[in-house]
Amino acid sequence: MTADQQTPWTGYQPVQAWDEAVDLEGRVRDPYRRVYAEIDRMSGEDLYSRAEALASTYLAQGVTFDHAGEERPFPLDIVPRVVGAHEWEIISPGVAQRVRTLEAFLADVYGSQHCVNDGVVPRRLIATSQYFYREAAAVDPANGVRVHVSGIDLVRDQHGIWRVLEDNVRVPSGVSYVLSNRRAMSQMFPDMFGAMGVRPVLEYSQRLRAALARCAPNDIDDPTIVVLTPGVFNSAYYEHSLLARTMGVELVEGRDLETHNGRVYMRTTAGRRRVDVIYRRVDDDYLDPVAFRPDSALGAPGIVHAARLGNVTIANAVGNGVADDKLIYTYMPELTRYYLGEEPILPNVDTWRLEEPDAREEVMDRLDELVVKPVDGAGGKGVIIGPKASREELDTARAQILEDPRGWIAQPVIQLSTVPTLTDDGLEPRHVDLRPFAINDGDDVWVLPGGLTRVALARGQLIVNSSQGGGSKDTWVLGGERQRGVKTPPPESRVELGGIGAVPQAAHPDDIEHGQQQQQQQQQGEPTC
């Protein structure tokens, strides 16, 4: 390649964060080698036209999320994010360990609270958590699982170390985009995809269905599973319907369910049908107007009571929010050691607990260089990034923290790792995070090889949530085994073609005779010319 030739990579320059594709000297990192070469061969126009094709397939398929009451296509970036096999060797067990810890912690908190009695976690912390529900205490889930599905948000810091940013064990969303991103991207780059040995993600729905079936109450053989959605106006409705569709179960709204004698039924055209497992995508607060907010029209009255009686399983369990409280997050390393007797595989991001006076004092002094977050926030709401905030914002934050120190944590600004992303000015580094999804079926925690990579589309933006204008990338985890590379297959593995093509396809008799005649005529005519 000569120097004056323009490729999409011309001018790509990593910023101060860890760039996952290219290091500071401009060398391509190993996992990205193939992707880099493929894009290098394309012209800029080609890249843009593929990106456009990608966007239009998404619009046709209706892959959208609701933002401010409007349906929008979910932006999917054309450059995949690649995670090397050896990195996944750290992430996968790390996430599984995290889930096992959270599971043990929840069982303990809603049981005999050993962690409090042994002084690992202060009682005050649990009692003041907004999501600690006494309604859920002493409810034993059918197979001991409370965190059926979890999304553990990971980031990569300046040194390339994977860290846990937050745990989501209530109703983590985003997995549908992992599935549809993969479908779209594998159509867009079939060769590259095949050659790299990307590990598949499509088994997610089967795994989820199996895990839900196993948590059915009373060992029911063929339980009726439903997905409970708040309705079409929910921002994640696309995901709810995709999961229901690919699992082959009903998608219900609260008004489709009714409870009689502590049993849950759905209303069908053929009368009532008993429901055994509810995979709910409605928040605790809205789940059941009898137990929680009485004005909720989204939930189904009485289902929490039915779950307490053991007649139905609610997945994820009610009250999980106490575990993804951001203050509990700061105790996670100790909890891992306490419950599992293991050292945490994935470290946390350093965090100050603002209710401790010394920490609070330090944070107050350095507020303009730290990130402060509300402990119960989701979707990037209420996060204040010190270096980017105005004087007034900082003053408001300071006042809020002093008023309610339990409600906030502070973290150093992490320069999230960057991945090349197609922008209006060509390929540029953009900050990303990663949300791997884990399914716990009671025996085993399975981590989906991949997960949702969210990317902040604006330059320098560190908040990646889709509600804040973020997009997504397909995440390719390498190391899938492939049969393709084998050059000479052993004779016994050869595919038997016997039986295929044995029955001729029929056609209208006139057409056949006509065709044969033509052929004969041609053959007869041949010698003369």
Next chain:
Amino acid sequence: MLSRIAESLFWIGRYVERADNTARLLDVHLNVLLEDPWVDEPSANASLLSVMNCEYEAPVSRRDVLATLAFDPERSSSIAWTLGAARENARRAREVISTEVWESLNTTRNQLPRWTASARPHEYFVWVRERAAVVWGLHSATTSRDDAWHFMELGRSLERADMIARLLMTRHFEGTTGPNWTTLLRSCSAHEAYLRTVRALVTEERAAEFLLVDRMFPRSIAYNLQKAEDTLGLIEGASNSRALSDRARLALGRARTNLEYRDVRDVLDDLPGQMREVQSACAVASDLIRDRYFLPASTVLWSQEAL
């Protein structure tokens, strides 16, 4: 099947069929306006809007008709609104309908903004009919013949009977002699079938008979009423609580037999009245179906005061 989903499917069937037939009806109407030299356009337009049960302010221009019935996505009588509503219902029933049907409805909705009143209306109507055909084709090729199929077919046949009744009412518009029977047959894609069946030139009685009571042609009123009745029977299956669904079948059957066992001349003499009967039978059946399948009697509502 969930009642809520069944209702959405029923309405997808009705909306897609309605869009298709509205396009046919408008096409005929615009044709009449062009061909009839003594036409009183505002009255003819007003008649059309009243047949379609739309409010209007006289005088009604061609532009108003096209906005109300074809292009304005804000008005529930327009094709644009109808196709949008079909797509919204499909979104609600996304996990039950096939991906192909969903994508065809979604694409249709996405392409709607391209069509404005400035384009040639005839092309728009052709496009609408084509999109409807695509939806039906994919639906028929990808849907199991279970309740999901039945409810959509039920909506479709009810709507078709209703819309053909409306179409036939155009014969008696104010201010114009109305379309001739050949045009009507053509607009129902029935002309060739008619010629093959009747083997004669188009006469009023024969043509009317064909569109009203022919048992073989899928766009005759009786055929669709019969089909709706049969579909109701299939949905109900072997279960015994048949009272409400029987009432829906009763209404449909009465409307059908009223056409079938009456001299065609009698029907023609009172065509608007007879067609109104068909439409109200469809409306009654639709309400009964809703009460029977979509709002189960055992509905328990949670009221806040009970706390």
